[in-house]
Amino acid sequence: MDELPYTEIEHTADWALEVRGGSLADLLVHAAEGMLDLMGAETAPGPSRTLHLHVQAADAEALLVAWLEEILVRMELAPVTFSDFQVRVADSTELEAELREGVRGDLEKMIKAVTFHDLRVEHGPSGWKTVVVFDV
Amino acid sequence: MRPGEGRRIRVQDFRRLGPVLWELPATHRSDMLVPVRLFADEPLLEDALGDKSLDQAVNAACLPGLVSHITVMPDVHQGYGFPIGGVAASRVSDGVVSPGAIGYDINCGVRLLASRIPAEAAAPHLADLASSLYAHCPSGVGVKGSLPLSKKELEQVCREGAVWVERNGYATLDDLERTEEGGRMPGADVAAVSARAMDRGRGQLGTLGAGNHFIEVDRVEAVFDAAAARAMGLETGMLALQIHCGSRGFGHQVCSDYVRDFQGTLAGYGIRLPDRELVCAPVKSPDGQRYLAAMACAANFAFANRQLLAHHVRQAFEETLRGRVAHTELTQVYDIAHNMGKIEDHSVGGVREHVCVHRKGATRAFGPGFEGLPEEYKLHGQPVLVPGSMGTASWVLLGTAGSMELAFGSTCHGAGRVMSRAQAKREIRGDRLREELETRGIHVRAGSLPGLAEEAPQAYKDVDSVVEVVTQAGIARKVARLVPLAVVKG
Numbered sequence: 062m063d064e065l066p067y068t069e070i071e072h073t074a075d076w077a078l079e080v081r082g083g084s085l086a087d088l089l090v091h092a093a094e095g096m097l098d099l100m101g102a103e104t105a106p107g108p109s110r111t112l113h114l115h116v117q118a119a120d121a122e123a124l125l126v127a128w129l130e131e132i133l134v135r136m137e138l139a140p141v142t143f144s145d146f147q148v149r150v151a152d153s154t155e156l157e158a159e160l161r162e163g164v165r166g167d168l169e170k171m172i173k174a175v176t177f178h179d180l181r182v183e184h185g186p187s188g189w190k191t192v193v194v195f196d197v
Numbered sequence: 198m199r200p201g202e203g204r205r206i207r208v209q210d211f212r213r214l215g216p217v218l219w220e221l222p223a224t225h226r227s228d229m230l231v232p233v234r235l236f237a238d239e240p241l242l243e244d245a246l247g248d249k250s251l252d253q254a255v256n257a258a259c260l261p262g263l264v265s266h267i268t269v270m271p272d273v274h275q276g277y278g279f280p281i282g283g284v285a286a287s288r289v290s291d292g293v294v295s296p297g298a299i300g301y302d303i304n305c306g307v308r309l310l311a312s313r314i315p316a317e318a319a320a321p322h323l324a325d326l327a328s329s330l331y332a333h334c335p336s337g338v339g340v341k342g343s344l345p346l347s348k349k350e351l352e353q354v355c356r357e358g359a360v361w362v363e364r365n366g367y368a369t370l371d372d373l374e375r376t377e378e379g380g381r382m383p384g385a386d387v388a389a390v391s392a393r394a395m396d397r398g399r400g401q402l403g404t405l406g407a408g409n410h411f412i413e414v415d416r417v418e419a420v421f422d423a424a425a426a427r428a429m430g431l432e433t434g435m436l437a438l439q440i441h442c443g444s445r446g447f448g449h450q451v452c453s454d455y456v457r458d459f460q461g462t463l464a465g466y467g468i469r470l471p472d473r474e475l476v477c478a479p480v481k482s483p484d485g486q487r488y489l490a491a492m493a494c495a496a497n498f499a500f501a502n503r504q505l506l507a508h509h510v511r512q513a514f515e516e517t518l519r520g521r522v523a524h525t526e527l528t529q530v531y532d533i534a535h536n537m538g539k540i541e542d543h544s545v546g547g548v549r550e551h552v553c554v555h556r557k558g559a560t561r562a563f564g565p566g567f568e569g570l571p572e573e574y575k576l577h578g579q580p581v582l583v584p585g586s587m588g589t590a591s592w593v594l595l596g597t598a599g600s601m602e603l604a605f606g607s608t609c610h611g612a613g614r615v616m617s618r619a620q621a622k623r624e625i626r627g628d629r630l631r632e633e634l635e636t637r638g639i640h641v642r643a644g645s646l647p648g649l650a651e652e653a654p655q656a657y658k659d660v661d662s663v664v665e666v667v668t669q670a671g672i673a674r675k676v677a678r679l680v681p682l683a684v685v686k687g
Contacts, residue, residue, distance in 0.1 A: 069619050071620065072619070073274045073275040073615070073616070073617050074274050074275055074276050074614050074616070074618075075277060076619075077494075101647065109316075119460060119461055122473070123460055126457065129657050134397065134446075137446050138397065139394060148569075161576065169338075169645050169647045169649050170338065171408075173301045173302060173316055173408070173449045174449045174452065174453050175453075176297070177278075177297075177456060177460070177476070178276075178278050178472060178473075179472055179474075180278035190430065194277045196276075196277060196300075196301045196302075196449075197408050197618070
């Protein structure tokens with residue numbers, strides 16, 4: 062089995078997730094998948110639809126926060142969850158996403174907020190990497 | 198050390214100012230503007246050094262316009278940006294307000310209700326009571342409240358807080374009297390709140406949420422100050438009830454909005470910080486004032502939320518215990534915030550300072566004589582409510598003259614975590630923990646077993662040790678110790 066592109070790392074009070082990707086778009090997809098995994102979000106049988114999102118922010122870190130917050134808020138306002146993420150990034154300040162919105166089954170725990178704490182989206186020879194801390 | 202890149206903090210970096218007071222000097226790192234002072238005994242100091250909480254306190258010491266020092270409580274643990282268990286006072290004249298130093302769950306706090314129900318008489322009915330509380334108080338993820346609000350009603354809640362709940366018949370005037378700020382934080386302006394925050398708030402009034410939030414039925418195990426306990430309605434052997442929750446998605450969104458917006462405005466104020474989560478704006482600037490107005494709306498939402506939950510709790514007690522015990526009434530002891538920014542006056546080194554006090558995981562603890570207290574509490578000081586970890590004790594304390602002198606009128610807020618959530622999930626099974634608590638006679642109703650595991654008592658410090666430190670330091674005084682009988686968690 063392939064290694065997951067995200068890893069939960071130790072944090073005393075909250076949740077922290079290390080995320081990796083071959084591109085910034087990959088990183089954004091893996092961050093969303095990792096966040097849903099942390100929350101224990103499961104899709105239930107039922108209708109689904111494709112959703113198109115456009116997110117803008119001042120820089121790559123703010124884009125990551127805004128993207129994940131967009132997903133969280135939609136999950137809080139309705140009993141839905143998301144899968145099949147496809148993200149296109151024009152530059153590090155804007156993304157276009159296509160994702161599948163389905164009926165939510167189990168959800169172990171909700172995240173209060175995505176934080177900027179020590180947040181750096183880094184690009185090196187082995188790809189893109191970040192550690193994002195969630196307030197829970 | 199370069200700004201933001203200090204070496205690992207060690208015990209020998211501290212100066213000991215007293216038996217339980219330590220100072221990390223402002224020379225520890227070049228960008229610190231004030232020292233960090235920590236209340237702790239040796240074991241709690243070691244605990245604090247075990248994660249990044251003190252590095253976060255050092256980062257907070259870089260905020261402009263701070264008065265005197267950053268205060269760190271013995272229940273400190275690593276948070277995001279600002280440590281949980283931290284207090285910072287910034288001058289209104291030239292200081293800043295930092296949304297991240299108050300937290301996403303604005304006015305997360307605790308309410309304590311007292312009863313004249315003997316725990317022995319209630320014992321056969323506690324399982325039913327736990328189930329009734331779980332049924333009456335919506336908890337868990339994505340759960341809607343019993344009182345969905347129109348936009349206009351939510352705007353009223355933002356302005357009036359718990360007063361709105363009383364006007365609508367779900368509270369008593371005594372409840373309001375025994376709530377910080379009378380349950381209504383001044384300065385609220387709905388125009389400073391985003392449409393998204395309003396959307397998130399409309400369905401969530403009267404909900405507990407998940408995470409470390411809970412409703413707990415306790416027995417008053419011991420009283421340490423009979424006169425103060427009498428004024429609060431607390432009596433040994435009687436039931437009491439705690440509600441711990443905050444401003445829900447409404448408050449989370451308010452904080453998220455301003456942490457995001459201040460990323461873009463920080464440079465314009467010429468401020469550089471070691472962590473983006475600490476972004477801030479001058480208190481007196483339009484940006485700072487707008488955040489404080491929005492924060493007040495969220496604080497009022499939280500006061501209203503705990504008030505409506507108290508109404509549901511009273512319904513559960515009435516339905517379950519009527520005819521089974523002599524008295525089912527629950528009277529309010531106090532309701533107090535532990536994530537809040539407040540404009541206050543404090544005397545520092547003999548100088549009166551007008552400051553914005555950031556308390557994140559710290560409780561206001563004003564001493565005797567404070568004018569904002571109900572008459573019956575003025576002689577004693579402000580009640581402070583310190584919930585322990587699940588399955589362990591909680592404490593009722595009083596603010597003191599010492600808390601005013603040493604900690605900007607603040608004290609601890611809980612036990613404080615020592616184990617990461619990831620480790621707790623690895624090592625503790627929620628179903629076994631529930632069984633263990635039930636074996637000890639504590640009835641548990643929980644929406645999420647993994648969530649229960651993360652909140653296991655082993656993941657927290659010993660609340661009794663924390664309380665010993667704050668009382669030894671003179672920043673609080675003991676009134677009563679409570680032990681749990683039933684816990685409801687989301």
